[in-house]
Amino acid sequence: MKNANWLGYIVFFALLAATPLLLDRYWVDVLNSVGLYLILALSLNIILGYAGMFHMGHAAFYAIGAYTTAIINTRYGIPVLWALPASGIAASLFALIVARPIIHLRGDYLLIVTIGMVEIVRIALINDVFGMTGGANGIFGISRPEIFGFRITQPIHFFYLIWFFAALTVLLFSLLENSRFGRALKYLKEDEVAAEGSGIHTARYKLAAFVLGAGWAGMCGTLFATKMTIISPESFNFWESVQLFMIVILGGSGSIPGVILGAFLVMGLPELFRDFANARLLIFGLALMVMMIVRPQGLLPARPRKYNLDSIRELS
Amino acid sequence: MGLWSLMEQFFQQLTNGLAVGGIYALIALGYTMVYGVLKLINFAHGDLFTIGAYLGLTLLTSLALNDYVGGFLGLFILAVMVMGLVGIIGILLERTAYRPLRQSPRLSAVVSALGASIFFQNAIMLIYGAKFYVYPQDLLPVVPINIFGLSIPLMRIIILLASVVMMIALYLFVQKTKIGTAIRAAAIDQGAARLMGIDVNFVIMIVFFIGPALGGAAGLMVGVYYGQINFTMGWIYGLKAFTAAILGGIGNIPGAMVGGLLLGVIEALGAAYISIAWKDAIAFFVLILILIVRPTGLLGERVAEKI
Amino acid sequence: MKKIVGWTAALCLLLAPGLFAADTVKIGLMGPMTGSWASEGQEMKQVVDLLADQYNQQGGVLGRKIEILTEDDGGDPRTASLAANRLATRGIIAVIGTYGSSITEASQNIYDEAAIVQIANGSTAIRLSEKGLKNFFRTCPRDDEQGKVATATIQKLGMKKIAILHDNTSYAKGLAEESRANLKAANVDVVFFDALTPGERDYNAILTKLKAANPDFVFFTGYYPEAGLLLRQKKEMGWDIPFMGGDAVNNPALVETAGAAAAEGFYFLSPPLPKDLDTAEAKSFVDAFTKKYGNVPKSIYPVLAGDGFRVIVEAIKKTESVEAEKLSAYLKSSLKGYPGLTGTLAFDDKGDRVGEVYRVYKVDSQGQFVLEP
Numbered sequence: 001m002k003n004a005n006w007l008g009y010i011v012f013f014a015l016l017a018a019t020p021l022l023l024d025r026y027w028v029d030v031l032n033s034v035g036l037y038l039i040l041a042l043s044l045n046i047i048l049g050y051a052g053m054f055h056m057g058h059a060a061f062y063a064i065g066a067y068t069t070a071i072i073n074t075r076y077g078i079p080v081l082w083a084l085p086a087s088g089i090a091a092s093l094f095a096l097i098v099a100r101p102i103i104h105l106r107g108d109y110l111l112i113v114t115i116g117m118v119e120i121v122r123i124a125l126i127n128d129v130f131g132m133t134g135g136a137n138g139i140f141g142i143s144r145p146e147i148f149g150f151r152i153t154q155p156i157h158f159f160y161l162i163w164f165f166a167a168l169t170v171l172l173f174s175l176l177e178n179s180r181f182g183r184a185l186k187y188l189k190e191d192e193v194a195a196e197g198s199g200i201h202t203a204r205y206k207l208a209a210f211v212l213g214a215g216w217a218g219m220c221g222t223l224f225a226t227k228m229t230i231i232s233p234e235s236f237n238f239w240e241s242v243q244l245f246m247i248v249i250l251g252g253s254g255s256i257p258g259v260i261l262g263a264f265l266v267m268g269l270p271e272l273f274r275d276f277a278n279a280r281l282l283i284f285g286l287a288l289m290v291m292m293i294v295r296p297q298g299l300l301p302a303r304p305r306k307y308n309l310d311s312i313r314e315l316s
Numbered sequence: 317m318g319l320w321s322l323m324e325q326f327f328q329q330l331t332n333g334l335a336v337g338g339i340y341a342l343i344a345l346g347y348t349m350v351y352g353v354l355k356l357i358n359f360a361h362g363d364l365f366t367i368g369a370y371l372g373l374t375l376l377t378s379l380a381l382n383d384y385v386g387g388f389l390g391l392f393i394l395a396v397m398v399m400g401l402v403g404i405i406g407i408l409l410e411r412t413a414y415r416p417l418r419q420s421p422r423l424s425a426v427v428s429a430l431g432a433s434i435f436f437q438n439a440i441m442l443i444y445g446a447k448f449y450v451y452p453q454d455l456l457p458v459v460p461i462n463i464f465g466l467s468i469p470l471m472r473i474i475i476l477l478a479s480v481v482m483m484i485a486l487y488l489f490v491q492k493t494k495i496g497t498a499i500r501a502a503a504i505d506q507g508a509a510r511l512m513g514i515d516v517n518f519v520i521m522i523v524f525f526i527g528p529a530l531g532g533a534a535g536l537m538v539g540v541y542y543g544q545i546n547f548t549m550g551w552i553y554g555l556k557a558f559t560a561a562i563l564g565g566i567g568n569i570p571g572a573m574v575g576g577l578l579l580g581v582i583e584a585l586g587a588a589y590i591s592i593a594w595k596d597a598i599a600f601f602v603l604i605l606i607l608i609v610r611p612t613g614l615l616g617e618r619v620a621e622k623i
Numbered sequence: 624m625k626k627i628v629g630w631t632a633a634l635c636l637l638l639a640p641g642l643f644a645a646d647t648v649k650i651g652l653m654g655p656m657t658g659s660w661a662s663e664g665q666e667m668k669q670v671v672d673l674l675a676d677q678y679n680q681q682g683g684v685l686g687r688k689i690e691i692l693t694e695d696d697g698g699d700p701r702t703a704s705l706a707a708n709r710l711a712t713r714g715i716i717a718v719i720g721t722y723g724s725s726i727t728e729a730s731q732n733i734y735d736e737a738a739i740v741q742i743a744n745g746s747t748a749i750r751l752s753e754k755g756l757k758n759f760f761r762t763c764p765r766d767d768e769q770g771k772v773a774t775a776t777i778q779k780l781g782m783k784k785i786a787i788l789h790d791n792t793s794y795a796k797g798l799a800e801e802s803r804a805n806l807k808a809a810n811v812d813v814v815f816f817d818a819l820t821p822g823e824r825d826y827n828a829i830l831t832k833l834k835a836a837n838p839d840f841v842f843f844t845g846y847y848p849e850a851g852l853l854l855r856q857k858k859e860m861g862w863d864i865p866f867m868g869g870d871a872v873n874n875p876a877l878v879e880t881a882g883a884a885a886a887e888g889f890y891f892l893s894p895p896l897p898k899d900l901d902t903a904e905a906k907s908f909v910d911a912f913t914k915k916y917g918n919v920p921k922s923i924y925p926v927l928a929g930d931g932f933r934v935i936v937e938a939i940k941k942t943e944s945v946e947a948e949k950l951s952a953y954l955k956s957s958l959k960g961y962p963g964l965t966g967t968l969a970f971d972d973k974g975d976r977v978g979e980v981y982r983v984y985k986v987d988s989q990g991q992f993v994l995e996p
Contacts, residue, residue, distance in 0.1 A: 026709040107422075127591075136793040543882075592829050
């Protein structure tokens with residue numbers, strides 16, 4: 001990774017850390033929303049952006065994480081942040097089970113199957129599956145997180161919690177992008193047959209991408225559950241998945257800076273347009289089309305990886 | 317409960333499913349047409365369906381069509397007008413939102429389509445308001461048809477017939493006519509088709525007229541039969557029809573028909589014999605099972621897809 | 624230096640929009656202006672705007688004009704929490720809304736922490752007022768209240784085998800479960816209990832299954848769009864059986880969808896419509912609404928929002944204060960028998976509306992909603 005990118009991230013997060021001083025609690029809460037969806041979109045980016053699998057059901061993993069947290073917090077009184085790993089693992093396990101038979105599906109067929117998956121999860125939650133999800137009411141009374149005795153309640157507290165997690169996600173996923181694993185996923189996206197020929201076990205890598213992305217989304221579910229203190233099935237419908245999908249594609253598939261920008265636009269624009277009252281979503285839809293037409297590759301597309309030929313020659 | 321009444325239940329549910337499936341099939345035909353040529357999932361298709369329903373109502377009340385030519389003829393004229401208008405909107409949509417993205421990554425056009433869907437839905441809300449609209453009830457004579465004790469409303473038979481007729485007409489159009497041949501050629505390879513002297517832009521225009529027109533016709537039928545329309549209804553119908561198109565094998569015209577009817581029947585039987593509340597989950601579950609066994613749908617061709 | 628002054632001024636403007644505009648009394652309205660329930664939210668705005676205009680023509684309250692700040696909650700909990708935070712930063716003293724229990728719930732804590740009085744208009748889930756929030760009120764009754772009335776009505780009609788159908792929304796399922804428990808306790812058979820999927824058009828499969836369960840009465844606890852379709856399709860399949868709905872079916876669109884012939888004989892529970900109250904308040908409100916918007920209010924929930932708005936204005940007038948603590952105390956202890964648009968208003972210690980609110984309505988052959996004696 002080039003140093004310029006790192007420098008950009010550091011400046012961005014440093015500036016962002018100062019913004020709550022200038023903003024009222026509403027705008028801080030908008031940024032919280034952006035942060036949550038950024039984390040989710042980055043986890044979707046592994047599946048959709050790097051591995052190139054058409055996945056429009058990411059809210060399912062997010063829901064499983066949020067419900068895992070809610071159930072173990074409200075039933076067993078375990079502090080929410082301790083539930084973080086459990087939520088990640090639950091979502092990963094679910095992904096492992098459901099993704100295995102479907103990852104060989106191509107393109108749009110995979111797309112509809114993932115839509116089906118998110119709908120099945122939502123319907124199961126509404127119908128109070130296993131008698132644990134509270135049906136349409138959802139689960140309420142989820143406790144607020146505590147860090148070293150400090151209780152996080154206000155939007156501004158959540159701002160630092162969420163964006164700390166977002167910064168961590170950006171850091172880890174940047175490293176992942178350039179790792180052997182990340183490069184293998186990108187290869188597989190460009191040409192599956194060639195990747196298979198080069199010794200990449202494509203099915204295993206695709207599954208790994210699903211499990212990793214799902215686990216991360218599950219942990220984000222924990223943050224959402226504790227921020228809202230009440231979760232219900234309608235927070236995890238197909239439309240949430242669509243929004244995440246739009247963030248990744250609009251920003252630039254497979255590009256972390258792109259996903260960051262995408263999250264700000266998709267989550268932020270409808271709020272900026274609040275002054276248009278009932279027309280705010282109309283203008284948002286129009287803006288989406290225009291942005292896509294002006295920048296068909298995404299706003300900040302992933303740049304192809306560059307190799308320094310001289311150093312490779314020296315090696316050989 | 318005797319055997320006869322169990323049978324009656326079953327067949328009644330089967331006809332319930334076919335009626336719902338007929339609408340799905342009609343919308344799915346439009347999805348499949350567009351997909352076949354552009355490999356684009358037109359997420360705004362469901363909203364074109366809604367526009368059809370609203371235009372139908374507006375034309376019906378403003379032209380007072382029913383006063384001059386009532387019954388079937390009036391409805392037929394109305395359907396032709398609605399299909400023409402929605403088809404034109406489809407062409408405009410392609411020109412503005414999809415054509416600039418034709419050489420771009422496929423998913424970019426999908427996001428543009430989602431933007432168009434949000435735009436249309438909210439435009440309808442702003443123009444007509446958020447309330448539910450209702451079609452006049454006396455459009456068609458109510459003729460309850462009883463076959464072996466099953467009650468089958470006339471409109472259901474019309475919906476099914478219309479779907480089948482349009483499917484066959486579309487199939488013949490694509491298979492037998494010169495334009496149809498051009499459509500098939502463009503579907504296989506746009507570049508090569510252009511080299512053969514086919515005006516690909518014209519072909520795409522035709523496809524974007526027919527697809528949305530069929531969706532608009534379905535919207536009109538839903539309005540006439542079920543009566544109630546509102547601005548969000550296209551989202552659910554669009555999703556179901558997309559499911560149906562995939563189930564049958566997207567890009568395949570008879571596949572859309574089979575997928576639509578099958579989805580309707582699965583839903584009705586799932587509701588009847590398993591659970592109403594889990595109906596949609598059952599339908600998606602069956603879809604996933606079918607795709608695991610046949611990864612390109614029931615009638616889809618097994619071709620390697622370039623992503 | 625000039626630059627710094629300019630920036631500071633700009634910053635102040637950004638941070639404290641409320642400071643420079645203290646000449647109005649700001650009341651928030653949170654409702655679904657977009658999304659599936661947009662018709663409710665938009666009518667809520669019409670009602671509250673109309674009432675605010677009326678007060679302002681008479682000089683406002685405390686010698687200040689009333690200003691309504693409207694925010695869209697989209698009928699979605701996450702958007703609602705954003706809308707609530709936005710309103711909370713804009714210097715409102717009270718908020719009216721919203722429609723939908725889980726949507727209201729997502730906003731409750733935010734208003735509570737900001738010490739803003741919240742008066743919900745369409746949030747009937749029991750637990751909302753069981754949390755000990757000091758500044759939460761609602762003008763709509765609770766599910767348990769309606770469940771009791773439903774059971775009493777069914778018993779009065781002498782029905783023995785009941786089918787209950789809900790739509791898996793928080794509200795409808797709550798009412799369905801409440802009613803099922805009450806009916807079982809009263810030894811009335813519940814032969815069918817399931818949920819349809821709202822937003823669809825064809826409910827024939829469900830009706831066919833319902834018919835096979837052979838009930839003598841069907842109680843549908845969901846909303847008017849589905850209720851209208853159920854009645855229409857029931858008639859079409861030639862099934863003659865009495866249906867009853869909960870208060871969410873109270874909308875003329877029900878009869879429009881079903882047609883008067885299919886809707887005839889349909890029972891439903893509801894707080895009384897303004898047209899059925901012979902108080903002067905209700906009459907003049909319906910007249911003014913019709914004059915301004917060209918039709919009578921369609922749904923009862925926007926009218927309940929209007930009542931929420933009127934009691935908060937009353938509280939401000941009487942206490943001559945805009946402090947949440949004083950306003951809440953007044954509403955809970957001093958407001959008694961206030962003549963509202965939907966009947967007399969008073970609140971208990973939890974913030975729930977006191978008094979019998981529900982009436983039984985029946986649709987006549989003209990499609991009119993007639994109050995049952």
